Amino acid sequence: xxxxxxxxxxxxxxxxxxxxxxxxxxxxxxxxxxxxxxxxxxxxxxxxxxxxxxxxxxxxxxxxxxxxxxxxxxxxxxxxxxxxxxxxxxxxxxxxxxxxxxxxxxxxxxxxxxxxxxxxxxxxxxxxxxxxxxxxxxxxxxxxxxxxxxxxxxxxxxxxxxxxxxxxxxxxxxxxxxxxxxxxxxxxxxxxxxxxxxxxxxxxx
Numbered sequence: 001x002x003x004x005x006x007x008x009x010x011x012x013x014x015x016x017x018x019x020x021x022x023x024x025x026x027x028x029x030x031x032x033x034x035x036x037x038x039x040x041x042x043x044x045x046x047x048x049x050x051x052x053x054x055x056x057x058x059x060x061x062x063x064x065x066x067x068x069x070x071x072x073x074x075x076x077x078x079x080x081x082x083x084x085x086x087x088x089x090x091x092x093x094x095x096x097x098x099x100x101x102x103x104x105x106x107x108x109x110x111x112x113x114x115x116x117x118x119x120x121x122x123x124x125x126x127x128x129x130x131x132x133x134x135x136x137x138x139x140x141x142x143x144x145x146x147x148x149x150x151x152x153x154x155x156x157x158x159x160x161x162x163x164x165x166x167x168x169x170x171x172x173x174x175x176x177x178x179x180x181x182x183x184x185x186x187x188x189x190x191x192x193x194x195x196x197x198x199x200x201x202x203x204x205x
Contacts, residue, residue: 034149037066037166038129038202041151051127054153054161059086066166071099075124075161081105082120082163091167112136122199123150124160129202145170149202 040063044052059072068090074083084099084107092098105113119132129151136144146169155161 033066033069033168034131034147034166036063037070037149037151037164040066041129041164050158051152051154051160054155057153057162057164059088059164062164069167071165071167073104073120073163073165075155075159075163076120082117085162091169119148119150119199120163122201123152123163126201127152127160131200131202133198133200141174142172143174145172 040061041052044061046052054075057072059067059070062070068088070086070088071084071091072086074085076082081103082105083103084101087099099107104116107113108116115132115134119130123130129149132146132148132150134146134148135142136146146167148168149166151164151166152160153162153164
C-alpha cells in the first residue's frame, strides 16, 4: 500500500484547521493553467467586495485554455451533498465519465469522495481559493498526479453556492501505460491509495 502523506496541509472541517493551511502565493501556483484560472476568478470579483456570483455563471465565460479542464459544481445542499453541473472535455476524457447531473458521492468511492468533500468544505469555510494536490495509485504504484484549484462562487444570500474546479492532471511514467480514469475505473478506485493530499489556500490579492 502506498502511504498517505499529509504534507502539513491536510485540513478542512473546522475553521481553525482551515485557516492553518499553508498560504500559496499567486506567483507560485503550479503551471500556467491554474494561474490563468485564478486570474480569471479575481477579475470576476465585485468591486464592492465578496466573491464572484454563482447565479447566472456560465462556464463558457472561462478562458478558452481553462474551459476544457474545468468543472462547475453546485454548493452543498440541505443533505450535505454536491451536484456536478458541467465538466470540460479534457476533464471528462480523463475522468472517463460524465459528471453533470450526478451527485459526487454517487460517482466516487468513499475514500476518494471524502478527500473531495474535505477540500470543498475548506473552500466554503475560507471563502477563498484552495489548491488541492493529490496523487493517486493502485497496487502500490503511483499513477496520477493532480493539482486542483477550487474557486468559490457566491449565491444571492452571500453563502458559497457553487465551485469552479480547474484540474491539472498528469500521469506518472507508470500511469502512461496504466491510465487511471477517476470516475469510470471503479474497481481500481476501490483499492486506490491517496498517496499525497496537500491543501493550500491561495492568496486573494
